Amino acid sequence: xxxxxxxxxxxxxxxxxxxxxxxxxxxxxxxxxxxxxxxxxxxxxxxxxxxxxxxxxxxxxxxxxxxxxxxxxxxxxxxxxxxxxxxxxxxxxxxxxxxxxxxxxxxxxxxxxxxxxxxxxxxxxxxxxxxxxxxxxxxxxxxxxxxxxxxxxxxxxxxxxxxxxxxxxxxxxxxxxxxxxxxxxxxxxxxxxxxxxxxxxxxxxxxxxxxxxxxxxxxxxxxxxxxxxxxxxxxxxxxxxxxxxxxxxxxxxxxxxxxxxxxxxxxxxxxxxxxxxxxxxxxxxxxxxxxxxxxxxx
Amino acid sequence: xxxxxxxxxxxxxxxxxxxxxxxxxxxxxxxxxxxxxxxxxxxxxxxxxxxxxxxxxxxxxxxxxxxxxxxxxxxxxxxxxxxxxxxxxxxxxxxxxxxxxxxxxxxxxxxxxxxxxxxxxxxxxxxxxxxxxxxxxx
Numbered sequence: 001x002x003x004x005x006x007x008x009x010x011x012x013x014x015x016x017x018x019x020x021x022x023x024x025x026x027x028x029x030x031x032x033x034x035x036x037x038x039x040x041x042x043x044x045x046x047x048x049x050x051x052x053x054x055x056x057x058x059x060x061x062x063x064x065x066x067x068x069x070x071x072x073x074x075x076x077x078x079x080x081x082x083x084x085x086x087x088x089x090x091x092x093x094x095x096x097x098x099x100x101x102x103x104x105x106x107x108x109x110x111x112x113x114x115x116x117x118x119x120x121x122x123x124x125x126x127x128x129x130x131x132x133x134x135x136x137x138x139x140x141x142x143x144x145x146x147x148x149x150x151x152x153x154x155x156x157x158x159x160x161x162x163x164x165x166x167x168x169x170x171x172x173x174x175x176x177x178x179x180x181x182x183x184x185x186x187x188x189x190x191x192x193x194x195x196x197x198x199x200x201x202x203x204x205x206x207x208x209x210x211x212x213x214x215x216x217x218x219x220x221x222x223x224x225x226x227x228x229x230x231x232x233x234x235x236x237x238x239x240x241x242x243x244x245x246x247x248x249x250x251x252x253x254x255x256x257x258x259x260x261x262x263x264x265x266x267x268x269x270x271x272x273x274x275x276x277x278x279x280x281x282x283x284x285x286x287x288x289x290x291x292x293x294x295x296x297x298x
Numbered sequence: 299x300x301x302x303x304x305x306x307x308x309x310x311x312x313x314x315x316x317x318x319x320x321x322x323x324x325x326x327x328x329x330x331x332x333x334x335x336x337x338x339x340x341x342x343x344x345x346x347x348x349x350x351x352x353x354x355x356x357x358x359x360x361x362x363x364x365x366x367x368x369x370x371x372x373x374x375x376x377x378x379x380x381x382x383x384x385x386x387x388x389x390x391x392x393x394x395x396x397x398x399x400x401x402x403x404x405x406x407x408x409x410x411x412x413x414x415x416x417x418x419x420x421x422x423x424x425x426x427x428x429x430x431x432x433x434x435x436x
Contacts, residue, residue: 016310020317027321034323035376040315047311051304117378122314197344228341236373236380237405246405286344 002077004151007158015165019121025171026120033170037238039122044240045112046125056132063141064150073147082156085148086207089140089156093206096139098217101201107272108247109134115243117230119193124168129244163207164189174221184209187221194227197290200283232273232281247272327374328357335360338372342381346370352420354411361399361411361420369424371399373409382406392421 026033075081100110109130116123131137143153167189175185184205192203202219205212212218221227235243254267254275263276273282318324329335332351339348339362348362348370359373369388372381382401389400397417398410413420 012307016314019314023314023318023321023323026323031321031323032325032377034318034321036315036318036324038324038376039318040311043311043314047307050307117375117380230378234342234375234378234380235405236375236382236403236407239405242405281345289344 002151004155007155008161011162011165015121015125018166019125022121022169022171029171033118033120034122035118038116038118039120041238041240041243042116042122042126045129045243046127048129048240048244049127049131052129052131060132060137061150061154063137064144064153067141067144068147068150071145071147075147075149075152077149077152081148082152085143085152086156086159088143088146088148089153090160090205090207091211092139092143093157093160094204094211094215096136097204097206098215099139100134100136101204102271103269104247104251104272104274105268106134106136108251109136111231111247111272112243114193114229114231115235115246117228117234119168119170119190119227119229121165121168123193123229124165130248133248160206168193180209182208182210188212188218190227190229191219191221193229195230195232196225196228197287198222198225199227200232200286232283232286325377327377327379329353329360329372329374329379330357332360335362335372338379339370339381342372342379343370343383346383352411352413352416355414356412359409359411361397361413363423367423371401371409380406388424390421390424392417397421 023034075085096106097110100106109128112128112130113123113126116126128134128136140153140157144150164184167184167186169186170190172186174180174187175183179185180187184203184207188203188205188209191199192205194200199219199221202217203209203212204217209218235246237243251268255264258264258267258276260276266274266276271282271284273280273285329338332353335351335353336348338360339346339351346362346368347364349365350363351360352362353360357374359371362370362372364370369384370381371384372379382403384399385402391398395414395417396410396412397420398408400408411417
């Protein structure tokens with residue numbers, strides 16, 4: 001079994017260098033692209049995420065090994081296994097990511113990443129502290145059960161994360177058409193981070209945008225509808241702890257107040273924005289209102 | 299845990315934020331006029347249909363009202379805007395030309411709008427509609 005490094009750790013110097021480079025470009029091309037307070041919040045969340053990951057690594061790896069010890073196939077460390085593992089891991093990421101936007105329990109962990117109203121490389125590092133609490137790791141467990149060695153899966157996952165770093169920028173417009181057709185790109189991911197009604201809950205891809213095209217969640221970026229970033233109800237605060245836990249606090253408050261067990265459960269697992277009395281906006285209601293307005297105006 | 303790595307990472311985080319500040323990055327958003335406030339309100343809360351708007355003289359914030367008297371408060375947050383609907387009872391304080399509103403979201407914070415002579419009008423309307431829970435006149 002090969003001794004594989006953690007690719008994300010190795011990429012950290014590159015992350016820092018590219019953030020610095022983007023800041024320098026922003027100094028020339030648009031100072032509004034960064035906000036020092038927002039950058040500090042994003043990076044602090046990223047650091048906290050790394051710490052949280054270290055603290056929960058033992059449990060996650062233990063589970064990975066348990067599932068792998070009950071594997072269906074014996075998959076060796078050969079070239080085709082690496083390729084297949086990477087693709088299937090990306091599919092698992094798509095499944096996780098789509099759930100992270102459509103199930104409030106998973107959203108409570110993922111919302112941190114979307115809570116900046118800026119879109120730059122520091123946003124890429126704005127990561128969750130509560131990934132283990134939300135059980136996000138369960139989407140990878142089938143890969144271990146199939147027979148992919150845990151070290152292989154985790155390495156592929158690391159490469160997947162590294163790929164997603166560079167797409168968090170407005171400095172790159174569109175890639176060549178063939179690339180945009182297959183891969184996740186800055187353009188596709190700007191759509192994903194946007195709260196414009198057209199773009200809400202779209203483009204869940206990690207590396208390959210083909211999953212969104214296959215499963216009906218793809219929307220292209222429109223030049224006449226520039227992305228506005230953040231979440232539907234933006235925080236209005238740079239507080240790191242509030243950014244990390246605000247949605248968990250929201251779930252607790254809603255569950256406490258909700259009438260009936262059914263509603264209490266729905267406040268945990270229904271899509272973000274669901275309410276028992278219809279008083280809140282979900283991505284569906286926002287988009288429906290937008291469509292109605294287009295038809296009225298059109 | 300590698301404490302040296304942790305300390306280095308923390309230094310990196312603070313260092314990058316410092317570089318952003320030294321480069322003069324960031325801007326302060328401001329609401330230019332009522333039309334701008336309406337556009338911002340639509341982005342912040344697309345379900346809110348305002349019929350009246352009051353913009354802070356410095357452009358830092360705006361207060362909007364819809365047909366049924368619901369209020370939407372928007373303010374600058376760095377280079378962007380955020381907003382909250384003010385659910386009754388609204389906590390408000392009128393001090394001559396300044397109206398300070400406190401949404402039911404402690405992390406959003408209180409917002410003071412310099413509305414000139416209109417501050418008293420808005421405060422009066424809010425009071426008449428029973429929106430105000432706590433209104434103090436300085």
